[in-house]
Amino acid sequence: MSSLDERTTAEPAAPTGKPGRTWISYLAMVVLPVLAAFFLLRVGGGDGHAPAGHTGGAADPVAKLLFALPVIFLACRLLSAVARKLAQPAVIGEIFAGILLGPSFLGWVWPAAYHWIFPDFLASTINTLAQIGLVIFMFLVGYELDVELVRRRSKAAVLVSHVSVAIPFLSGVVLAFVLHPTLGDGVARLPFALFLAISMSITAFPVLARIITDRKMTKLPIAALALSCAAVDDITAWCLLALVVAIASATSMAATLVTVGLTIAFFAFMLFVVRPLLRRLFAPTEQGQKALPTTAVVSVLLAGLLLSALATNAIGIHPIFGAFLFGAVTPRGSLPIRQATDQMHALTVTLLLPLFFVYTGLRTKFDLIGTDPTLWLWCLLIVAVAMLGKWGGSLAAARLSGIGRRDAWSLGALMNCRGLTELAVLNIGLDLKVISPTMFAMLVVMTLVTTVATSPALSLIERYKRRPAEPLPAA
Numbered sequence: 001m002s003s004l005d006e007r008t009t010a011e012p013a014a015p016t017g018k019p020g021r022t023w024i025s026y027l028a029m030v031v032l033p034v035l036a037a038f039f040l041l042r043v044g045g046g047d048g049h050a051p052a053g054h055t056g057g058a059a060d061p062v063a064k065l066l067f068a069l070p071v072i073f074l075a076c077r078l079l080s081a082v083a084r085k086l087a088q089p090a091v092i093g094e095i096f097a098g099i100l101l102g103p104s105f106l107g108w109v110w111p112a113a114y115h116w117i118f119p120d121f122l123a124s125t126i127n128t129l130a131q132i133g134l135v136i137f138m139f140l141v142g143y144e145l146d147v148e149l150v151r152r153r154s155k156a157a158v159l160v161s162h163v164s165v166a167i168p169f170l171s172g173v174v175l176a177f178v179l180h181p182t183l184g185d186g187v188a189r190l191p192f193a194l195f196l197a198i199s200m201s202i203t204a205f206p207v208l209a210r211i212i213t214d215r216k217m218t219k220l221p222i223a224a225l226a227l228s229c230a231a232v233d234d235i236t237a238w239c240l241l242a243l244v245v246a247i248a249s250a251t252s253m254a255a256t257l258v259t260v261g262l263t264i265a266f267f268a269f270m271l272f273v274v275r276p277l278l279r280r281l282f283a284p285t286e287q288g289q290k291a292l293p294t295t296a297v298v299s300v301l302l303a304g305l306l307l308s309a310l311a312t313n314a315i316g317i318h319p320i321f322g323a324f325l326f327g328a329v330t331p332r333g334s335l336p337i338r339q340a341t342d343q344m345h346a347l348t349v350t351l352l353l354p355l356f357f358v359y360t361g362l363r364t365k366f367d368l369i370g371t372d373p374t375l376w377l378w379c380l381l382i383v384a385v386a387m388l389g390k391w392g393g394s395l396a397a398a399r400l401s402g403i404g405r406r407d408a409w410s411l412g413a414l415m416n417c418r419g420l421t422e423l424a425v426l427n428i429g430l431d432l433k434v435i436s437p438t439m440f441a442m443l444v445v446m447t448l449v450t451t452v453a454t455s456p457a458l459s460l461i462e463r464y465k466r467r468p469a470e471p472l473p474a475a
Helices: 001-009 019-044 062-084 090-101 113-117 121-143 148-154 154-183 189-201 205-214 221-249 254-281 292-314 321-330 335-362 373-398 405-415 419-430 437-453 456-465
Strands: none
Touching: 062 090, 062 113, 062 121, 062 335, 062 437, 090 335, 090 437, 113 419, 121 205, 121 292, 121 321, 121 335, 148 205, 154 189, 154 221, 154 373, 154 437, 189 221, 189 373, 189 419, 205 221, 205 321, 205 405, 205 419, 205 456, 221 254, 221 321, 221 405, 221 419, 221 437, 254 292, 254 405, 292 321, 292 335, 335 419, 373 405, 405 456, 419 437, 437 456
């Protein structure tokens, strides 16, 4: 007998029963027992009391978040595409996505849908994710910054950054004396004037970084100088804000001096302690092998940037500066670090960072100004003073530093971008009651106008000044 015959003989015979008998057996032995079990549980399985820990009508934040996130991402992607069609960076679309999803549009057009998609209890969760995304993104910006370019132009960076704070600060004080009788709303003139001066001095470091990234300017010398000036601007503004908070809260001026001193000490610690440690940690071994695998590098970088952000938050300035400084002192030229930052960039820009812009938009209300033409004229004056002071001051300082005309105009346009850093400062002022809700709304309008104007201004400068860019001064 052949092997084929042997295998055939060994195989069991196929069932010869009727097909209908199989279905009857399945119904009797599978379907009916399952139905009977559910019937018994439904009729007699409960004792009339809710299980321990059940809260009845309590909302599930995870379920709401899982629905809200796709809505946010879809709105951001659609409006980012529209922004690019209008020659705006994607970040502008993300800002307006938050506005359209917030109380100013969706909450006005369809209140029930707005409150169902974004209930009050969900705001803290979105804010937490948004702040983490912003901190990670600022680490990436600091890592991409060419520190050598900044060091070679340190004098220009110091002059431009300080002038771009001093002149807007003075213009804000003068403007406050004009506005206080009408829009002071019972607030003392000193804290009102100081806060308005600070709001004129802000440069939006995160939004500025996004604009530079979206326009592929990260490798240009003027971009490195703008980011350096913006960093100094915002650190100075946060220190001045601490002064205003101390005055408004009637606390000791010693707290402000402590904040400034701790900031300087933290900067020195990062430069002279953390930077050498990172170089040693990420240095290749003597055999030329990688010191750490990519997964370990990601963990180390995440831990370091979050701890740095925590330190600056404890000092009293924004956490983004700690993350940015940690990125600036992270060693360049390492393949594991580059691979790790690429992974972090993909997750942050796609998932976490849009939440920051949307969350801010959810808190913005444009109906605070109303339809009063006088209030809109005051708003126009605020916008004009803000742009002239910031752009004009930065332009003048850049030219005095020896920077070419085209780059000086571009630097002024970049420094005029205020963005969401300004909105964060404005919320602090509103909480301190040093500005009225109406004044808050006007300053929000000023923030959006100066932010939206940045990219078109850069395009116009490139179009009408197409001569080769003059080199920036070496010092």
